[in-house]
Amino acid sequence: MINDIKVGALIAYCSIKRGNKKTLAFIVFVLSLIFLNLVFLPSMIGGLSGMFTGFMQDYPYGDIVIEPGKDNTYINNVDNVLQKVRAVNGVRAATKRLDAAASIEHKQKVVGSTITGVLPTEEYDISRYPYIISEGDFLGELSRNEIIIGAMLVEGYFGSEIYDNLGEVRAGSLVDVTYSNGVKRTYKVKGIMQGSFEVVDLNALVHYKEIEDVYGLDGSKATKVVVRIENQGTQDKIKEKIISAGVKEPVFTWADKAESILRQALQSIGAINVMSKFVSLVVGAALILIIIYINVLNRKKEIGILKAVGITPRSIVLSYAFLSMFYVLMGIFVGLILYFALMFYFQANPFRMYETIKIRPEIDYLFLVQNILTMLVLSVIAGILPAWMVSKESILKAIWGR
């Protein structure tokens, strides 16, 4: 067996060293495209999926969210809850919010919306709300008669044509808000927020104390506590710590919430991703096999000669496995260069969807390693199979075609 490996390696080495360099370059290029095909689309889909889940973290749910128990509208004694949460090791920041249903009116145009009461200064550490103000400014600590309106509620912004909107509302415009309990308030629009995400752009923000005031709450109630953690990936651990710290209300990670809210969307994306990977794998396997098979057929005479002079079929088959592995390794190498070049390009220049949604591909190193290993396994099979078939042919047929 050792002799077979040595001879197989020598044949492969000579073939690479003195073979046609243009053919080699072409094979490597095609293999690099096969590799790229295997990893690029899943990275884009991963980016798309990551973007949706990123929205969930950046706006409504943070990394961890605490919500009222089953039979309660509010988290009672929320400041006590916040105190416990903030004391947990690994928690970076936490804030309370109050959600309320309301209708917003501007010049006879009325839309239904969720208005969230936030503590503006705390939101800078919790969410991206303060950073997505496309017009005007974010709320301040004294913003009691002011409101931030989502962009899809404002005529002229992306998405506003799909939903009912308030017409030409601008920073400084006045809007009338009627809360679900019938209380009416007039607010000056302090800013318009644009997050390219319906959950953000169809909603509005006011000061936490405003909602407290409208609903006559006692000062320590919230519809959710939003928590950000120091290290991504430790959500489940921190969630357990929060529960252990004595928080009785239901605690969810963003993934728990995303799963329930975006389940269908993520499942669809996931299904497309799996199908795309499967098709890419089948196409990749077939192409590798075809490339190596053509290569083997071109060297059929050589295989016959090697057999005729006493080289064992096993050495010949091994030589093609080595050759195929070399081609594929080179293809993977070039493919990785192309892949990272494309990744960096799209990271810097995200792919735009619906004008405002920017999709940045996601680099998943484990996935890359999986694909590299898959390609290598395919290369061995693709090298061995055709060479084995030809090596089984009679010497005369291999050399002289009869």
Place this chain on the structure above:
Amino acid sequence: MIIVKNLKRYYGTGANTVKALDGVTFEIKKGEIVAIMGASGSGKTTLLRILALLDDATGGEYTILGLEVSSLPESERSYYRLTEVGYVFQDYALINEMSAAENVYVLSMMEGKSKKDSYDTALEALDKVGLKDKYARIPDELSGGEKQRVAIARAIAKKPHILFADEPCANLDTTNSRQVLDVFKELNEKYGQTIVMVTHELWHTNYVDRVITLKDGNIISDASSRYRKY
């Protein structure tokens, strides 16, 4: 050394049967140089390929070095081709991507020799055919005669008991043909190499001890060479 009894090789069946060899019987002794001659289609190449285990016979028996080789399994036939016989092809059959030395030493490596021993063996064989100084050249950088000499070096490097050569000078001019035949003569004289060569050039019989002539798959004459003068 070689005993062939009633050897047959038929192609096709029924009315379309082509009898390439139709009951050939002969013996070849150690150290002989034998030429197999005949017109195209007489069966000489078929005979040589069967004896070198590149093809199978339809019937008959053939014993080489006392071993009934006709029924050997492929793995043993491969080992037999590697260690017991050398075969020189009409069209050289060198691996184009290997240098002269690599074309030769790949067989020594297959036999299990170390890289250094294999390399030394290859250089020794190339030296025997006068090509030691061109060991690093690939076939495309060699003339026809030189290619054929590399093919001979490949065949003799393992010191086979029998060297088969299928029209080794068919693609060569007279000068190069002489060089190749001189190599055969020297191998025979110095090392007692048994050589069986297919040829249709009458002047090649100047180099052989014996001529077996085939016609339509049958031996029509088997005689000492009247012309041997080298």
